[in-house]
Amino acid sequence: MGLFAELRDSISRVSASLFADDSEPKRIGIYGPPNAGKTTLANRIARDWTGDAVGPESHIPHETRRARRKENVEIKRDGKTVNIDIVDTPGVTTKVDYSEFLEHDMEKDEAVRRSREATEGVAEAMHWLREDVDGVIYVLDSTEDPFTQVNTMLIGIIESRDLPVLILANKTDLEGSNIQRVSNAFPQHETIPLSALEGENMDEVYEKIAEYFG
Amino acid sequence: MPHQCTNCGHVFADGSKEMLSGCPDCGGNKFQYHPGDVAESEPADPPADADADSPELPEREGGSVAGAVGRAANKVRDAVTSDPDPAARTTGDDADTTDTASTAGAADTSAADSPSATDTSGTADASSSPDVEADPSAPETEASEAVDESDPSSPDAPETGGAPSGDEPAEGIDASTETGDEDAAQADARSSVVDKDSLPDAPSDGRVVKEPDDPEDRPDLDDLRQELNDQFESIRIVAPGQYELNLMELYDRQEYIIALQEDGQYVIEVPDAWETDDE
Numbered sequence: 001m002g003l004f005a006e007l008r009d010s011i012s013r014v015s016a017s018l019f020a021d022d023s024e025p026k027r028i029g030i031y032g033p034p035n036a037g038k039t040t041l042a043n044r045i046a047r048d049w050t051g052d053a054v055g056p057e058s059h060i061p062h063e064t065r066r067a068r069r070k071e072n073v074e075i076k077r078d079g080k081t082v083n084i085d086i087v088d089t090p091g092v093t094t095k096v097d098y099s100e101f102l103e104h105d106m107e108k109d110e111a112v113r114r115s116r117e118a119t120e121g122v123a124e125a126m127h128w129l130r131e132d133v134d135g136v137i138y139v140l141d142s143t144e145d146p147f148t149q150v151n152t153m154l155i156g157i158i159e160s161r162d163l164p165v166l167i168l169a170n171k172t173d174l175e176g177s178n179i180q181r182v183s184n185a186f187p188q189h190e191t192i193p194l195s196a197l198e199g200e201n202m203d204e205v206y207e208k209i210a211e212y213f214g
Numbered sequence: 215m216p217h218q219c220t221n222c223g224h225v226f227a228d229g230s231k232e233m234l235s236g237c238p239d240c241g242g243n244k245f246q247y248h249p250g251d252v253a254e255s256e257p258a259d260p261p262a263d264a265d266a267d268s269p270e271l272p273e274r275e276g277g278s279v280a281g282a283v284g285r286a287a288n289k290v291r292d293a294v295t296s297d298p299d300p301a302a303r304t305t306g307d308d309a310d311t312t313d314t315a316s317t318a319g320a321a322d323t324s325a326a327d328s329p330s331a332t333d334t335s336g337t338a339d340a341s342s343s344p345d346v347e348a349d350p351s352a353p354e355t356e357a358s359e360a361v362d363e364s365d366p367s368s369p370d371a372p373e374t375g376g377a378p379s380g381d382e383p384a385e386g387i388d389a390s391t392e393t394g395d396e397d398a399a400q401a402d403a404r405s406s407v408v409d410k411d412s413l414p415d416a417p418s419d420g421r422v423v424k425e426p427d428d429p430e431d432r433p434d435l436d437d438l439r440q441e442l443n444d445q446f447e448s449i450r451i452v453a454p455g456q457y458e459l460n461l462m463e464l465y466d467r468q469e470y471i472i473a474l475q476e477d478g479q480y481v482i483e484v485p486d487a488w489e490t491d492d493e
Contacts, residue, residue: 098455112455119449119457126464153461 025072025083026213027132031125031158032139033150034061034091034118037170039068041139041196042088045209046070048202054088060104062118064090067128077210084135084213089128090121092150129157135164135213142169142177142193146185155186164212169193172200217245 030038042054055068070086096118101111129136136158140146158165166189169182173195183191192208194201217226217233221242226233233245448463 092461094459094461096457096459108455115455115457119459122459122461123449123464126461130465150461157465 025085026134027085027087028135028137028209028213029087029089029125029128029133030137030139031089031092031129031154033141033144033148034093035059036091036139036141036144037196038091038139039064039088041137041168041170041194042068042070042086044196044199044202045075045086045206046073048206049073049075054086060101060106062091062096062101062114062121064088065114065117065121066090067121067124075206075209077207077214080210080214082210082214084209087128087133089125090118092122092125092154093118094150096122129154129161133163136166137209138165138167139170139196140167140182141171142179142182143171143174146182151185155189159188165189166205166208166212167191168196168205170196173198217247220244220246 030042032038039055039057043057046052046054050070050073052070054070055064057063067090068088070088073084073086075082075084096115098108098111098115101114102108106114138151138155138158140151155165155167167182167186169177169179169191171177172179172193177193179191179193190208192201192204194205196202216228217230218224219226219233219237219240219242221244222237222240224237224239224242226245232238236243237245448460448467450458450460452458
């Protein structure tokens, strides 16, 4: 009973209580390696349901270096409404090297700074994964090999925490996209192909979001 | 080798967990690691010892008190067979004194005082027992001051930790083997580092110093760094702008550490800072 009262209190403290439904919006972290299209996906979801964007997108890795949140994204599917907070996280990696930014016409000083911020961003993303996430949308670039240390480790952590996870095989618009390879890598989870950039197959993505995180 | 609050300069003892809940002075969450300031670290060590002691208290308390009471009872029985009342009294006092002394982490005081307590009780003076009580209470307050201020007499703790094992083997084992080992190890580490500093000063002004100093110091720093890497490192700075991240460490640890390659300095970020920043 005490727990229930506590829960009710914590819910009433959140602004989400303004909405009719009595459940706190689930905080869904968008995770994945750098340049998988996490921000593009976050922006698409946010634009589709709230009209705003989450953050700038870029071809240069580690464009997102701080976790960005879009709160109270209401997704309607089959008469059902799902209320989620979207957290767009920095791409997780085990190595950050400023020299890879130099290829993108960046001065060394700026590249080093970006590198440091990206590193802090990864630490922050891992922190959020530990503390603040109720579910995960794991975004992979389907043109890349999904069998990486980072992917295996993150999926492992997510599984160990029993978080609901959706695996998205992004960039299906690109040549060399291999969805089967992604679903083979993580057969224990459902893999949904999409192009966040082109908006392909977003209906299925929303359907699964409603199903997994509703 | 203390950590220092980057905000107000508060220095924490090596191994102190105090800073994990933020700086007690200013509430800061960023701490700097100073491999060089050995001299400052000395006074800061005893509180760390005391901290380490307190969780082990129940075990040691039981052992030392039981041992002291048992021994005191025997001695009193031998010496004063005629008068049962002071015997009961002094044993009770002994239990108290050893108790408080061991709480303060000064195992020696309990070891040294309890025999003296039994000796005085042997004379069966009623007035002597308050004295016995007064004696250990003094070291206790000293030690607790050390905990609070993190300043004074660090050599006392290791010395007293080592001494009783020779004098009173039974009680030494009961009361202070675990902490005694830690103290001895820390004392060794400290004294060896201090020796290097003091050696050059003692023989001559600067001649002999520099040549042996560098090759000797280097491996120590490297060893230290390697050990830190193994134990703590979640983010390794390979070079400016180049980082290696230990994702499991980042995930497992509440705080994360950024280590520098050159001088062993690093910065710790306690995650509270993010939460307050973000929310």
